[in-house]
Each structure stands twice: as structure tokens, then as C-alpha cells.
Amino acid sequence: MNYNLTAEQDMIVRSLRAFREQELEPYEAEVDRSGEVPDELGRQIKRKALEMGFYAPNLPEEIGGGGLDYKTLALFERELGKTSYGLHGYIHRPSEILLACSGDQIEQYLRPCVSGEKKEVFALTEPGAGSDILAMATNAKRDGDDFIINGSKHFISSPVIPDFAILFAWTGVQQTKRGERKLVTAFLIDRDTPGFTIERGPRCAAQRAYHTWQLSFHQCRVHQDQILGDEGQGFELADKWLKMGRVWVAAAACGKMERLLELATRYATERKQFGQAIGKFQGTSFKLADIATDLQAADLLVMHAADKADQGIMEPDDAAKAKLFASEAVGRAADSTIQIYGGMGLMEELPIERLWRDARLDRIWDGTSEIQRHIISRSLLRQYES
Amino acid sequence: MKILVCVKRVLDPQVKARVKADGSGVDLANAKMTMNPFCENALEEALRLREAGAAEEIIVASVGGGKTEETLRHGLAMGADRAIQVVTEEALEPLAIAKVLKNVAEQEEVGLVLAGKQAIDDDSNQTAQMLSALLGWSQATFCSDIKIEGDKATIIREVDAGLETIEVKMPSVMSADLRLNEPRYVKLPDVMKAKRKPMDKIELGSLGLDTTNRMTTLQVEEPEGRAAGVIVNSVGELVEKLRNEAKVI
Ligand SMILES: Cc1cc2nc3c(=O)[nH]c(=O)nc-3n(C[C@H](O)[C@H](O)[C@H](O)COP(=O)(O)OP(=O)(O)OC[C@H]3O[C@@H](n4cnc5c(N)ncnc54)[C@H](O)[C@@H]3O)c2cc1C
Ligand SMILES: Cc1cc2nc3c(=O)[nH]c(=O)nc-3n(C[C@H](O)[C@H](O)[C@H](O)COP(=O)(O)OP(=O)(O)OC[C@H]3O[C@@H](n4cnc5c(N)ncnc54)[C@H](O)[C@@H]3O)c2cc1C
DSSP states (O other): OOOSOOHHHHHHHHHHHHHIIIIIGGGHHHHHHHSOOOHHHHHHHHHHHHHHTOSSTTSOGGGTSOOOOHHHHHHHHHHHTTSOHHHHTTSOOOOGGGGGOOTHHIIIIIHHHHHTSOOEEEEOOBTTBSSOGGGOOOEEEEETTEEEEEEEEEEEEESSOOSEEEEEEEEEEEEETTEEEEEEEEEEEETTSTTEEEEEOOOOSSSTTSEEEEEEEEEEEEEGGGEESSTTOHHHHHHHHHHHHHHHHHHHHHHHHHHHHHHHHHHHHHOEETTEEGGGSHHHHHHHHHHHHHHHHHHHHHHHHHHHHHTTOOOHHHHHHHHHHHHHHHHHHHHHHHHHHGGGGGSTTSSHHHHHHHHHHTTTTTSOHHHHHHHHHHHHHTTTOO | OEEEEEOOEEEOTTSOOOBOTTSSSBOOTTOOEEEOHHHHHHHHHHHHHHHTTSOSEEEEEEEESTTHHHHHHHHHHHTOSEEEEEEOSSOOOHHHHHHHHHHHHHHHTOSEEEEESSOTTTOOOOHHHHHHHHHTOEEEEEEEEEEEETTEEEEEEEETTEEEEEEEESSEEEEEOGGGOOOOOOOHHHHHHHTTSOEEEEEGGGGOOOOOOOOOOOOOOOOOOOOOOOOOSSHHHHHHHHHHTSOOO
């Protein structure tokens, strides 16, 4: 495949770069320190993003989205990924799972997310169910045409308090060869539904201005019309889109790596010790070589996965490999960049320590590195299992 | 009024130019190319004139080979209505380009031609001037402000001595300076729309113009590297060095 940017992709990346440099990056240090994006700033980013047509780039043009293909979306995430999620999160990429909306749900949930009137969260993780999502305790019991939901979710992220949640709850069990398996259903739950409460989660060391929320459901009654997709098909629905989420994390990691490489290279050329630029010492220059090589490899894995996704042939391990490699590589790159900067690398005046903290999250969210390795190895072993 | 905006495809100013090993020119194979920054200013001004109701249609035109189309698409994405590519693989000199553009301006019956004041690759700074002479129209170069009222335009020009205000008759050929405006960034939906806007291609040969080059390039070389500077400790030392080492005062 051809990895060169098309003229269209080049234009989009250039516009995004200008947007990032002018509208996001100047606020990066401040919002990281306070852990908050002022309301006015958040609204401004959102308004300008809507004007530029950057909002909902991942959803089809027919419903008002940007209609970008996966390769261009990867470039989109890569460019924005260079700065804080707390800021670029206001350029909303609604969960593609909302494309499963039907009937009234389209006008009530899907379109408002594309136009910027509503913001959703994707609520899967629970205190007792992280990597092991089937350990999910949140359940929805049928009561006539309604369901009654009990349980709680944590680490559910969004820059602003959401208007509704895409909630995953188990609604029954199925007998399989390996025993009982929970049947999970996705629901659309408005914030003001009685029995549903949302609280801010604890402060996080990475992506400080991006918030996590804690969702609690106590005898929360919703009509069956709130089911997204089909009853019992929640996992199948989630799985389809979770894979792409991994490619986006990987693409954003590439963006951070590119920024780190620029910072590291510039400093290695300018900083002199022992009468010469520190880049002349192999201890420094080989670090640059490693970051550059990791970056290129990670970019190729991302574009490979996105290209296969565009052709409709991406396998779970394509996304897992990109996520695993890019998220671990950005961690190495951040650590090396700090080392190249010496003491300055840790100082808050520079963006490096922030990128270092932010990069740490990439090995955890959207599936930990161990889970990615599990996905990759499972796809290998399966070939030989009978 | 229709406006013709001339745009040139040049080496991206962000990338380092490399001279070909045989010294015949700059190596452009696989190099990142972009719209000449001054041409972006020219196009931006045209868009603003249209937004202010002073123009109805904006045509972007460029003379060049295959990938020139990308630069024109960029112009369409910024907001031009249609594009004309005069196709040639040859690198033409300013006079030849001016002849071609004259032809386009007359064919399209435009009332104003906007161009960049120069292209950042060959820095010729001639095309707009020659074009105005060939058309027999007024010219306003290095514009940093343009106001059009009826058949007159008031222009502020950036010249060595400061800012010069002139009045020219329309139709006119104007060349844009960097301070004329801040070019807009392309909106995402406009990138998609640009694909569907009309793009005419005209073979250079079909115009029947004499476009033979009159210059021969003998040699292209890298500029000499700049020697490292020194930091002086006092004004006295600076004066001493300027007088005795650099011998400039
Ligand atoms: C900032 C932030 C935002 C988030 N946003 C969202 C969101 O919007 N929506 C959402 O649903 N979730 C979200 N999450 C949750 C995230 O997806 C989980 O944190 C992640 O899946 C890991 O789950 P856990 O934290 O419970 O860790 P655990 O699953 O408890 O894992 C702990 C450790 O055990 C390891 N481990 C677990 N199982 C295995 C195994 N089988 N083999 C080997 N090792 C294993 C893990 O790799 C890890 O090292 C977010 C998390 C954070 C930190
Ligand atoms: C929190 C903190 C507290 C501190 N407290 C004190 C203190 O109390 N007193 C004090 O005097 N100092 C203190 N320091 C300074 C600390 O000792 C220096 O930061 C450290 O020695 C590194 O110097 P530098 O930061 O200038 O990095 P540099 O020396 O500029 O190093 C930059 C990079 O170049 C590499 N490099 C440099 N020379 C070579 C070479 N010859 N070969 C290969 N690689 C090379 C380095 O390994 C590093 O990767 C403190 C620093 C911090 C961050």
C-alpha cells in the first residue's frame, strides 16, 4: 500500500496542525496544572471545531459527520494526539456505536452528538470488571416493557459531564460449551433518568484535564426502546468499535512520539556539554535513532491496520499490534527524551514531563498491554488448535 | 466581477531544499510541495473580496505538470469556485507564464488578476508585472491593503521606505505581500467539496503561444554554510571586533 499522504489528507493535517497550534496547545500547560478546562475555553474550542468541520469526523456525511475514511481518521487522531485530551476532547468524535441507533434514537441521540448538542459516554468498565468485562455486575432486569438497572461503572471518561450514557449491562445468561456466559445489552440512558447518578472520579496523573466519571444505577427504570442495537447483542456491538478505538490510541501515541522526537533532536543539537553538542555522544544520538525507528514502525502498524479497516478486513490482532507497539514505544520515547534533557526534562516549564505522564495511560486504556498480547497470541494459537 | 488568482506549486518552505548531484537544479522528486505562500495571500484576498460582495466568481489558475492539480484543489478547498490547469511538464520562465495567464484572463473576461508578489522557489518577482504590461492593465505590486471602489482601487504597498498609498484604474493586476492578510485554513467539509468543483485542463501547446525559455541555467549550488557566531561580553568588545576583525566600521 501507499503510505504517502494524498493531497486531501495533507490539507486536512495542515489545517488540524494550525488548529492545534493556535487553539489548543497554548492552553495545554495551564489546564494540566489546574486539572480543569474553563467552560468558556471548552465552548470556544467546540465552536471553532464545528466551524472548521472537525466535529464528528468519524461519522458519515449523511448524518452531518466528516465522513473520513479510517486512514485519514488515523492522521486526525495522530495530529490531535500531540496535545492534551482534555482540550482536543472538545472536538468530539462520537462513539461510532451510535450508528446502531434506530427509529427515534437517531434524532434523540445520534444527530445531537454530531451537531454538538449532546455528549455521550461509553460506559463499560466497572470497579470489579476492567480487563475481564464479563465479570460485569451491572444488570438490567426486565419488568414488562421496562428494564430495571442496578450497578455502577467507573473510569468513564469525558471532558464534560455527559448528557447520556451508552451503558452496558447484563440482561441474561446463555449456556455455552464453557459454561454460563452473560448476555450483555447496550442501553441509552439520559442523565436525568431517576435512579441514575453521575459523580466526578478521582484525579488522574495522566491527561489531567480530561475527566473520568463514576456512574451509579439504583433501581433505574428505562423503557425497552432505550436498547441500542439488539437485546443481548451489546458485546458484539461494542467489540466492533472497540477495535478501532485501539487504532486511535496508537495513532495518538505516534503523534506524541513525533513531538518528543522533535523536542529531543532540537535539544541534542543545541545543548552543549564537554565542549560539544550532546547529540555527538552516542549515549544521546542512539536514543534519537531508537525513537525515530520506533515512530516509523508504529506509524506503519497504524496505517496498516487503518488500511485494512478501510477495506473491511482488519483483524483484532492488527489493531492490538498497533496499540501494543505504539503505546509502549511512546513510553520509551518519553523516558529517553527526559534523559536527553537531563534535569530540565522533568521541569513543568517544558511539555516533556506532561507527555511522559500522558503516555503512561496509553498502555492501560482501551485494553492494557497484557490484554493486547492476549489478543495477538490467541489469534496465533487458534490457528493450530483443533 | 470575476477574479483570476494565479497560484504556483513550490517546494514546501518547511523542508530543506537539496541540490541535485549534477548541479542542474533543486531535487524535487518526492519532495513535499505546497502552494506558494504569497499566492495563498492572493487567494485569501480574492475570497474576502467575494465575501464583501465585490466579486462573484474566483478562478484559480496554474501552469504546470501532473501534480499541479493538487495545488489547484487546495485553492478550491480554500474557496475558489473553479480551477484551470494549463498543462506542461516544462518549467517556464515568467514571460511565458505571463503570456499564458494573459490568455486565460482574456478568455475568462476577468476584471482583476491577483498573484503572489513572487514565488519562493525562483524569487523572480516578474510575472505580475509582465502580465499587467501584456494586458495593458494597471499594476499594483507588493500590496498590503486593497480597496476596490467602482473602476478604481486604492492600494497600500510595502516599499523599502515604508507604506505607499496609490490609486489604480480597474481592471488591474495586483500582487500580494505577506502582510496583506492571514490566509484561512481549509475546513474539512471544503476538502471534500473541492473534489467536486470543476477543473479545466488546457494543453499548453493548444494555446499557440511562443513560450520558449530565453535563459539557460548553468549551475545550481548549495549556499555556503554559515560560520558559527561568537557571543561577545561587552559593547566595547563588539565595536572592537566589528572594526578590527570584520572591518565593517
Ligand atoms: C483515564 C481513563 C479513562 C478511561 N475511559 C474509559 C471509558 O470511557 N469507558 C470505559 O468503559 N472504560 C474506560 N477506562 C477504563 C479502562 O479501559 C480500564 O482501566 C482498562 O480496561 C483496564 O482495566 P482496569 O483498570 O480495571 O485494570 P485490571 O483489569 O484490573 O488490570 C490490572 C492488571 O492486571 C492485568 N491483567 C488483567 N487481566 C489479565 C490477563 N487475562 N492476562 C494478563 N494480565 C491481565 C492488566 O493487564 C493490568 O496490568 C478508562 C480508564 C482510564 C484510566
Ligand atoms: C530535582 C533536582 C534536584 C537537583 N539538585 C541539585 C543540587 O542540589 N545541587 C546541584 O549541584 N545540582 C542539582 N541538580 C542538578 C543535577 O545534578 C543535574 O541535573 C544532572 O547532573 C544532569 O545535568 P543536566 O541536567 O544539566 O543535564 P546535562 O548534563 O545537560 O545532560 C543532558 C544529557 O546529555 C548527556 N550527556 C552529557 N554529557 C555526556 C557525555 N560526556 N557522554 C554521554 N552523554 C552525555 C546526559 O547523560 C543527559 O542525557 C538537581 C537536579 C534536579 C532535577
